[in-house]
Amino acid sequence: MVRKQAEEYATVWERPEPVERPVLSSLSRDRIVRAAIELADAEGLGAVSFRRIAGVLEAGPMRLYGYLATKEELFDLMVDAVYAEIVPANTSASGWRARLTEIAHRTRETALRHDWLVDLFGGRPNIGPNGLAFHEASLAALDEVAGFEQVDTMMDAIGAVHGYVLGAVRAEVTERRAERATGMDEQHWQQANGAYMTKMLATGAYPMLARVVEDASHPAPGTAFTARLEAVLDGIEARFRTA
Template sequence: MTREDGSGTPGHDPQQLWLSPGQPRRGRKPAFSREAITTAAVALADAEGLEAVTMRRVAAQVGAGVMSLYSYAPDKDTLLELMVDHVSGELPTSADLTGDWRTDLKTIARLQRANMLRHPWLPAALSTRRSLGPHTLAFLEHALAALRPTGLDGAAKLEIFAQLTAFVAGHVSHELTQAAAAGSPDRAAAEARYLATVAADGHHPELAEALAAPARPLTPEATFTRFLNRLVDGLGTD
């Protein structure tokens, strides 16, 4: 049986989860909706982090007994699936595509980054997702349409979208960590002194040359754009 922390033997039937929205899995129908449960869980994760999301905390948020939540989400892993798809609904899918797949792919990546920055728990949650809900599928459909001009087969398009999403998630995770570290200027200064010392020891000539190069803009947006351009512009169509 799955415990409160989500461990145990989690699992769900994707068809039952996504194709029967709002229907409890067992027992009487509670006086609240799956949407309310998911919204409360997302708000909790946004405010306190993913570790704060437990079935007990979410039940308290919606004013219900914890056992009644299991009718909709039998474990925390299933709740995370609902949360990921819920915030994926914030991603626009009706914007016109330019026909330039690289430009469109970069726009998609920027939308993903903005969504992950709004919900800092999302990169970690994506790593455990096992199925695609309706909002996620709508955004995937949009991305695949953007990739149509490449002429690649379906498998390659899916791989590119997965690669792009993984890049954005990893970058945002690093970005959030760096933002937290920026609150400790002494630590940053110590790190800079350490690297300068190492670069000057004669044993790391490549590092010394790299550190001596002209500095580039280090704003989060500029850094993300450089990394994204390297990734997308390097993608081939064969």
């Protein structure tokens, strides 16, 4: 029955939910997805399984298959639910740079709240209603802006911003996971490896890295994210708006 439904409806967003029987605990796709997100937030994406979710919701695992055919569908719905936290209902940001900056910062903040999100970002776009709203808001920031009249130009600019944000957030999440796994924050890691790095830099084989160690300000992640985002936006403006 589930397979027949999956074949009849192209996507999970179009497929109707089964009719619940009053004698059973109430279920819905939203309840299942929320439980999955809470599990992923607490224990990571690897903890998410139909059996674990069913236990949280006090339901038999097989009942979940009436709502979702595969774990991939569950992941799609989880990502789409989190996209709702990124796209603001209202925005006071004025101008294309400010609007893309707002989306970039909200993406970072959301990914840090749900650090499993970076494992599902990328690849084919999420086509749930919130995912579509995210992409619509990104493109709308450039609508009727001089230099971005061509759709391909808009896509290039949005791709550059989202590519930077994804890479930066993935690096930050990876660092946070390393801290949890090792019990060492960046400062303690540097102290633990300080003697080795001093010896290696003293060979003179890495002059540029020596400059980084000695002279770089090493700003906080949020400060670095903002500065580098500005550089990306500067590059977009120079390439497309003055062409």
